[in-house]
Amino acid sequence: MRATLRWAHSDLRTHRGEALFLVLATAGIVVSLLLATALFGYATNPWQRVFTQAHGAHVTLHTTASADADRLAGLDGVRSVAGPYPTSSLTFASQGGRASVEVRGTRDRPEVGRPILTSGHWLDPATPDGVVLESDLARALLTAPGDTLTVPGTARQFTVVGVVDSAEPRFRPGERAGLVWALPSAVPDPDGQVIGLRLADPGDTGYAVQRAVTELGAGAIGEVATWQQARADAQGDNRLLGQVLGLFGLGALVAAGFAVHGAITTRIRGHLRDISVLKAIGFTPGQVVRVFLIQHLGYALLGAVAAAALTEALGGFVPGRLGDAVGVWQGLPGHTAALFVVPVGAVLFIGATTGLAAWRAGRVPPVPVPRPAAAPAGRLSGAARRALGTRVPPALVLGWHKAFTRRQRSLGAVARLALPLLLIVVALSAWTTIDRFHSAPERIGLPAALSVRSDASLDDGEARELLESDPQVAAAHPGVEVAALVPGQTATIALRGYGTHEDPYPFALAEGRPAHGPDEAVAGQGLLDLLHVRVGDWVRMTVGDRPQILHIVGRSIEPENAGRVISTSLDTLRANDPEMRPGHYQVRLEPGADPAEVAARIAAQGRGHLDVHTVANPADGLSPLRAVVLGLVAVLALIGLVELLTAIGGTVREGERDLLALKAVGLSPRQITAVTVTATAGTALAAVLLATALGLPLAHWLIDAQGRSSGIGAGIARLPSPALLVLLGTAAVLGAAALAAVPAARAARRRLADTLSAVA
Template sequence: MRATWRWVHSDLRTHRGEALFAVLASAGVIVSLLLSAALLSYAVNPWQRLFNQSRGSHVWIHGRDDGHGFDPADLAPLAALDEVAAVSGPFRTATAALETGGTRAGVVLRATGTSPPDTGRPLLTAGHWLTAGAPADQIVLERTLARTLWAEPGETVTVTLTGRHGPTTRTLRVAGVAETAEPRYRAGQGNGIGWILPGTLDRLDPATTGQTAGLRLKDPDDTDYAVQRAVTLLGAARIDQVTKWQQAKADVGGDDRLLGQIFAAFGLAALLAAAVAVAGAVRARVRGQAGDIAVLKAVGFTPGQVVRGFLLQHCGFAVAGAALGTAATLTLGRWTPGRIGDAVALWPRMPGHRAAVVGVPVAAVLLIAAATALAAWRAGRVPPVPAARSGHPAARPLSALGRRALGLRLSPVLVLGWRSAFTAPGRTRALGATARLALPLALITVALVAWTTLGQFRTDPARVGRAAALTVRTEQPPTGDGLTAALEAVPGVADAVPGAEFTALVPGQTGTLTLRGLGTRAAPYPHTVVEGRAPDGPDEAVAGQGLLDLLGVRVGEWVRMTVEGRPQILHLVGRSIEPDHGGRVVSTTLDTLRDGAPGLRPAFHALVLRPDADPRAVAAAVPAAAGARVEVRGTADPADGEGAPRGVLAALVAVLALIALVELLTLIGTGVRDRVRDLLALRAIGLTPRQIGAVVVTSAALTTLAAALLGTAAGAALGHRLVDAEAAATGLGAGVARLPDPAVLAALVLAVTATGALAALPPAVRTARRRLVDSAGETL
């Protein structure tokens, strides 16, 4: 064992550069994996991230607005409870309606100060917080409410509420837009939140006011018990509603299943790519020391001692790199600009943090140890006789194709670079290294596919089941087609499709689904049909993937459901992309629904806009054209989640690029070392040092070009299948995946090739400067 330690120590002193690279490569991979884990946690737990950033309240208690609510003195006993860590409020509240540009939404006005509260603090995403002494009364809107109203900082909204002297209407200026960990606003499912100053609430003079207080608990699992104690202390008669953190989490997290599953697949793939990259670096270093191994065996080292020596070295490199990478990520990661820094800063408060910080480095070290064990076993089999071994592959003569290319006066640098990359000895190892480099590039291409798919939710919503950009509802359903004609006359409207929506019971009444009637047989709704065809006859319908999975049926079958007590039987002639209700939607025409309910009136109109129309301008023009009180709502964007998916995808691409760089440097270093005798032979027959360096750069560029072409092709095919498979699993349905523009893929290939050429410049210069006398040992 003492001899093994002395050899390890001597080897480290002799190959300091290689040892440093091995440690830094392991550290870089660990950093990449930990950043990827932090980003995944940041992306797939949007509510937890928002809750931690805002020091959110686990429980919100809403007092009655009948003058018998609670006041600050009532909260003192709550703050003293063992389960309660902090109390937010109480805040005076009033229920009102906000309206702008024909869009109307319910809101709970919450009076707060000029500084956001420490607990349950709204996080500004645009604009600024409320300021005292402003020329006009201000309001800060919750983000989903602001998006519904198309309200941005600096614009005005009209607030209507019942005052002491009847309904009053006032104008408020939007100061900012904020996020909160409370349940989000959904049209028809409750009110949104707007924060105003107490003086503004007094000037609005509401007839009644309520109170709202938040409780941040020490242990989230004590929520039910804490609610029981709070209700007992305050009195059940004084409490109108209690909102728990589980409701908000379910509300936010439900929209991110597709993104969460895609990011989880990325995490596993990044771990695989990192393990492959480090394993390749270990095998390359062991192969490069074949001469030293033969000398050790010649002086008496046994195969077991050689194996132990390599295991000690490379496991030590892996442990040192893992420790260095983990420490660097935890201490310096939070200072990284952009979402990576935000993710690392919040990571310690996210679930699964400790398991990831410990598990990722341990898993990486074990994978490196496994790769090292295989390489060390091969090292133990190296023969000790120098004449019987070859530290480098033997050179072979130029192929007939190469000689013909030289005869055609092609550049010798290009011909020899091609031979060095693809036809020289050791090409099996070179092809394996090319495949390893292609793996992270394939994952980067998959990320670009996901990026492009998310982008089409905004650029081409009709392709993902969002043909209608606006929905118009009236207080009194119309009796004729006058409203439809009036809406179609609005500038920018291509079609106004009448519709109705019902909740139906599935066979056996064990679940519910959404039944929609859209358009007529003469003027159908433009469904996004990806399988089968659109409905155009009696009792025909299209369904989302979620409904097909729920009922266990396929396109072409008949389904039966119960709608308001009456049976409805429909023939499924197609599958459509359905972003709403988890895809558990079946859509037919209003004519089909009227066959069973002759008096059915349209409950809303879906407006399909022209390509160049502005939804906000159209929404503002609808009320005047309709001639009645209408409510205009924008269509929700299913990709506009709390996890900022496109920003996280960009960060994941950077992580994968780092892994690809480690593999690229290993590939170039191995290639130069394995072909050093060929390069020296070329020097001996008359090639200039500049040509020698150009051969090295050309070989690296051609190798990376092949890896880039292979990676982008495989990544495009894999990404298309992966996105469609995950979309089908979430109920949205396959058929939404979209490949990046060919120019983007071409730019990726060119960027990778250029990076390979630039990375090969330093070893090319060193090789070109070598003299034959300095490399005699390598020519034996």
């Protein structure tokens, strides 16, 4: 055991830099995997906890005020119901802004879909104007219990008495109304009602919706929300961040395993004589294997323990969503198990790759095998000889020859170095795609900067004149948005009519063509997947009692409503329903205009008749991904450094036998150094070219696959610019050359006696 430790200590002193990079790379990999685990827990568990505590409804149906929703309680599979509650759509205003809300009239706190109080108290008849707000709405309005809310354009006022958490789809300004609970007296003229169904089998959601529509009639159903939609909405961007971290963490772990395998294999080739001596003096094959295994397991264990300790101690202090995720994850039941399993799994994987490489050391014979007088591929190729004949510097020719003559070793070194570079290319593609969301939102389905809703007191002409009077408004496209039942009546989708035939709305298309003719429409990826249709198909949906048949001529990029959107022109919808009145406007601004300032001006000019919101960009929720990408690039760079150090060490060690011959033909120490530097730079250049050739299509496929799975659709990927790729490749090649220069120069100036001993 003492001899084993002495050997490991001697090897550590010789390869300190490589050991440090392995420890740091392992720590970075384990941190990324732990953060991915935390984000997955943060994305799912809080909503699941609220849903369980609230005894949440699996299906929430919005119906007309005259529908007999009580009959739904008798449907097969319905265990219990919440409501029906009368509802009224209002706009609340406070010092924090304005928001569209759905006020539900109820006296008692419901048992199904029971809101979880976070502050204040439930409704009390002693406060007839009291309301309880969902937490997302309360944060948007900057209100707390005791504050007063007003209804613009009226004298009505409400007092906030409580704030609750709800398991229903969360409030999103301009897209989904916030939930408000009030006494029935506060809803004197309801415009609808809502009922929640708790099912015996949550998997029967689609069937339950179909039965409910059949029972009440399609004209009585306004909107359907399911527990799956609420869960996906609550997970939001957190799950995407977790997937990115997990994917790159696993990729980096594989790259680190290959780097360790290559390092040990190269080291074994350089210490064949020493290993033979160890066996000759009594070391067993198992002891030789344990020398390498214990050493690299120690590196991995040190990095994994450091990563777990740092994540546990400091993870909650990281600003933003990552810190919140770690704080929530630390309170979840599976936290301790994950904190143990993830580091142990990483260490075991690295140990497995280490064992495979170290097994070769155990097979080294105890009697040293004489080295061949010449390398198997030592003869120069015809191209190399012709290059020397054309006065190409010998160092370049010999360096290139050294890098690529031993095909198996050369391909292995290039592949191991290309893997972290490939992941860096994918990470940079993710960064570039996020930048595209910010710099060119019109190309990812967000041409409008403002979303404006007008009340009934303004007709279409007055509203558009008011909007377009602002000097920084480029266009105001009128439109409507209604909920439509899909074929089979198992869910609702968003049916939108934006723009007119004379002034079409600029949809961002990824496939097909714009909708110009009557009954033509474009649809999001989420809708195509939901209905199992493609571009070119006709679809039939129901809006109230009216069927709507549309021809899908294009696929649009839809970042809202999980892509379950079908869009046509306002003229097409009016042809089917002449009484349809536009009350929703998508406002495009002049370049350089500040959406917040324009929104404030328009709201002031509207004098309470316009509800103005800035359009939320999906990339805003992905801002933590920038820091994640930077951290992953740093970890991958460390792994690449380990592989480069391995390649340099192997090249220098194998060049010792050629040193006498190179000096004999007249090469100076500087030229001999250039041979090694050229060989290393050539390996790095081949790895860069391979990583770029494979990384770009892989990044495009991964980003588009994520877009399809989220409903946004393919076509959002943007690859790094050629300048950035050239900069990455140049940095990798020049860095490899710089790293190789010092050890190569030291080896080139070795004494002849040392060289003879190395060759012997």
